[in-house]
Amino acid sequence: MKINYRVILQDGLVLITVSTLFVVALSTGFKSFKKDVDLDAIVLALNQDSKDEFNAIVAKEPGPERLNRKDEFGRTPLMMAAYANYKDLKQREEMDSKRVSWIEILASSGADLNAVDKDGWTPLMFAAWSGMNLSVAKLVELGASVTPADRQGNTALSLAAFRGQVGIVKLLVEKGATKDAVTVKGKKALDLAQDGLKQYPERASEYSQVVELLL
């Protein structure tokens, strides 16, 4: 069969031009969604556990302003460092041990330990929900407050209680977190731990320990 490269090239150019124009039109149209802000380079560096990349960013833009830059949900890089969502305990512990060094670096570089996002969450609340024991301990050691509550009335203690995080509940109680804080639904940390027990019966032993600590 005789090959006609000219026709193939011609068709290719037409189709690619049409496709590209289509993409450009869509891109322009969707700009109005205003969600087109790239991931913070610091968050990307911590996702990839690249301290060199972080140092390069900080060297380029020194000072706490860069470190406390918020995303559209009001979250700082320190909050993202204190957040992880793994079901597997081993993966969570591995992430915790990596993130604790990041928390130290970010805090020593000027990150605000008590910054709040649009819902009123602090880095400590993210770490408490995530079940990252080492990160919670490090944040508290560095001076993060244990008392703030979000707009629903949740505190770091009540989040840890609901998630059945024995070590974190113990630490926060020792550090003076109040057991009597009440959410807008009228629930204390103890009530939330009991809710957790009902919802996750397979983790009864952990929740029972949390309940005991909160009694």
Added chain:
Amino acid sequence: MIKAVTNYFSEFKVLKTASKEFWLVNAINFFDCLAYFSMINVLSLYLTSNIGFNDMSSGAWVGIYTLYITAFIFAVGSIADSIGLKKSFYIGMGFLFVSRLGLGVGPLFFKGEILKYFVMSMIILMSFGTAFMSPIVTTGLRKFTTKENRSTGFNIYYLIMNVAAIFAGFAVTDGFRNWLGDIKGNLAILDFGFVMSILCMLSAYWLNESNINPDEKVSEDAEKRPLKIFKEVWKESAFQKLVLFLFLTLGVRLVFTNQFLVMPKYYTRVLFADFDLGFANSINPFVIIVGLIVLIPVFNKFKTFSLMLWGMAISALSLLFMAVPIEWILKIPGITNVDQAYLFAIYAQITVFAFGELLFSPRFTEYTAIVAPKDKVASYMSLSALPMFIAKPINGFLGGALVASFSYEGIRPKIDSGNISYGDSPEFMWLIYFLAALVSPLAIWGMKKIINAEHARLETEKASAVAVATEADPA
């Protein structure tokens, strides 16, 4: 049921006479599909977590990738007939070899903006390679089968594609992500694709191109260029009705593209970062394989148009599982927590949707074939890819924007703590998709007299059952 399974597999006996080349082409198809499906499962996650794209840009670039595949397929078309199979395989695999390696190791060498531009160029290169592969494999099958075993050969092709999609999900995607974690796992999956491209090249090397079947002949219609076809048929009434029909299917087609555009981020954000997303994405091709074997003979007893409508309606309605407030699902006996509620919603949607797809996709191909004038079936068939051509990039941007608003990284703690109202929740995102998808069956049902005019006349000339590949099929 046992009879249906026995009938399906007994048909494969005819392949005893198939040549070594036929099986090599199938091996290439298997290796390439393993690489493609495992890569597409994590591409949007890779672009965000490994490269730093925001949700909208990552969705857009997955959309652009799939759009360019379709465009390049139109452009290169039957190039394998012209330059030869081996050469075509080497070209396609060459692009995939470079691009998959580039995506897999790029983040180790580049950073920041340079990395982003590098990845964009690799994605375009990869779309060119992927576009090469799909028509070359089908051309290879055509050339290395005889009139007697061609239909069975193509059934094997679809079976292998779906089996590869299953393995790519639970074995490759979940295997690497569970072993190396999500960030390194994504890179390993792309590197795995690079290794698969080497295996494909080796398989292509052993092909003996002169061993083609002598009765193999391409119809002139099939050889025509797509733009030429379009110029020829756009004024025909049957084609205009088909275009109207295709346009009306767009809503439900958006849902068909969600599996790789929206689902991976949705799963890992409302559940856990280590959720077995590959397993979830394996359910669709599994249901399709079972359906192909057991249900297709039953479906053949019903009218094509009705089955298509039911298929679209079921596909759209499947979204309701994920669109209703999660508190409603928590009321179902046996579901005690949010994790279980989301898992129930996700698995129910995937299963019901796959059933709808099973009804819709083969009938859609059949419908296109029977509304086309007899001498232009191939032309109409080649243009029937139009809805996916449009739906993929639209949903790339739309999905990205919706994920950024309703299923962003870090949403799960906020769901647990009561900070997310229904209007801000992932469920609301699915409600938007549900309404968009519902437009298709309703509009087609409302306009059935216009659309169905040609079809009613031709229903008696019903084409034979058509196999169906999983909707993440590159083409």
